[in-house]
Amino acid sequence: MLSFSRARSQGRNTRPLGGGMEYLEPKRKSNVMGKLILVVSLTALCIIMLKHAPSFTSPTAFSRSEEGVTHVLVTGGAGYIGSHAALRLLKDSYRVTIVDNLSRGNLGAVKVLQGLFPEAGRLQFIYADLGDAKAVDKIFSENAFDAVMHFAAVAYVGESTLDPLKYYHNITSNTLVVLEAVARHKVKKLIYSSTCATYGEPDKMPIVEVTPQVPINPYGKAKKMAEDMILDFSKNSDMAVMILRYFNVIGSDPEGRLGEAPKPELREHGRISGACFDAARGVIPGLQVKGTDYKTGDGTCVRDYIDVTDLVDAHVKALEKAKPRNVGIYNVGTGKGRSVKEFVEACKKATGVDIKVDFLPRRPGDYAEVYSDPAKILRDLNWSARYTNLQESLEVAWKWQKTHPHGYASS
Numbered sequence: 001m002l003s004f005s006r007a008r009s010q011g012r013n014t015r016p017l018g019g020g021m022e023y024l025e026p027k028r029k030s031n032v033m034g035k036l037i038l039v040v041s042l043t044a045l046c047i048i049m050l051k052h053a054p055s056f057t058s059p060t061a062f063s064r065s066e067e068g069v070t071h072v073l074v075t076g077g078a079g080y081i082g083s084h085a086a087l088r089l090l091k092d093s094y095r096v097t098i099v100d101n102l103s104r105g106n107l108g109a110v111k112v113l114q115g116l117f118p119e120a121g122r123l124q125f126i127y128a129d130l131g132d133a134k135a136v137d138k139i140f141s142e143n144a145f146d147a148v149m150h151f152a153a154v155a156y157v158g159e160s161t162l163d164p165l166k167y168y169h170n171i172t173s174n175t176l177v178v179l180e181a182v183a184r185h186k187v188k189k190l191i192y193s194s195t196c197a198t199y200g201e202p203d204k205m206p207i208v209e210v211t212p213q214v215p216i217n218p219y220g221k222a223k224k225m226a227e228d229m230i231l232d233f234s235k236n237s238d239m240a241v242m243i244l245r246y247f248n249v250i251g252s253d254p255e256g257r258l259g260e261a262p263k264p265e266l267r268e269h270g271r272i273s274g275a276c277f278d279a280a281r282g283v284i285p286g287l288q289v290k291g292t293d294y295k296t297g298d299g300t301c302v303r304d305y306i307d308v309t310d311l312v313d314a315h316v317k318a319l320e321k322a323k324p325r326n327v328g329i330y331n332v333g334t335g336k337g338r339s340v341k342e343f344v345e346a347c348k349k350a351t352g353v354d355i356k357v358d359f360l361p362r363r364p365g366d367y368a369e370v371y372s373d374p375a376k377i378l379r380d381l382n383w384s385a386r387y388t389n390l391q392e393s394l395e396v397a398w399k400w401q402k403t404h405p406h407g408y409a410s411s
């Protein structure tokens, strides 16, 4: 654009081409073809950039945080939980920057958010991998984040037993990169997504926050290591830290704007909710219940299913109540355990499909029973789960699934 304005000031002719571009009258006849090719190429480039708008969002509107507006970096904000959190933050008037490498997340989710909050300075998307320390540092240098919500992570228990290094790299090592940037740039608040998987298989239920953490799979171990790094760092830092240990997340935005869209190629590692919906849609022949010989009421694993809307509410409360030089560690669950068989029955009712069920041997890395004691988070953050009807949460999620048979690619 600089050359166009310079040409105009030199008295040469220009005329509009549309799409914010101008055609510059050629100076010498011999260059006509060359210039035409350049203009056509530039126009084509503009069209491509507009088509993939979120990946090319300009960061200029975000160079500094404005007084009174909290700027939150949401890592993994194109993912299932991260996108729901970004939606809630935007709704609550926060300024949001999403960083995602789209390996598990969906650009479609970012596009939905951009459609809902198109105003300049509200939402920025940056395509980057958290393993790239230079890129991460640049992002922190160019933005003034008041808080970081670190969601980005691979999160399949079964996959973690087959490819543990991926988990230590993606979860532990990448969290170190984020933590170093947070420290270097003196970010005031860090909200970390941890998991009930860090407890492993405790002797006593329900799980309280001081229940010993003895993870039994690489996913849980990688998250525990990340927690330890954060806790060690926080001992000599002014930063406010909140570690939220999620139980099993289900459901989707009640207004149907976002949903859970795992990558189809990872289906074999998929979580129970995705598998149920795939079976109900007929994408897979049936649901495989993995393990029927656990020492639980009906022999299948017991989990505490927490609705994603409640989960993101816990994040906002944690963000608001995080205090400098303080660490808060909280279980985020309903306090109620449900077996896989119960889950399948709820899913059949929610979808109205008599899903075919096959019973298979145990999945490596699974623990028999976990459910939370959510008393601490109620006491400290005044949070408790509101969407505790499993079937209703699945009905909401199923609505989105039905209207998005190909995930975000359906929109």
Ligand SMILES: O=c1ccn([C@@H]2O[C@H](COP(=O)(O)OP(=O)(O)O[C@H]3OC[C@@H](O)[C@H](O)[C@H]3O)[C@@H](O)[C@H]2O)c(=O)[nH]1
Pocket: 155, 156, 157, 158, 194, 195, 196, 197, 246, 247, 248, 249, 270, 271, 272, 273, 275, 287, 288, 289, 290, 291, 300, 301, 302, 303, 340, 363, 366
């Ligand atoms: O197809 C399936 C999927 C899962 N299951 C079973 O359903 C139960 C729940 O498994 P999921 O994979 O949905 O969830 P997990 O309990 O392994 O971990 C989950 O909860 C804690 C979070 O932090 C993790 O990110 C998430 O993966 C397990 O007993 C599992 O074996 C099946 O029987 N069939």
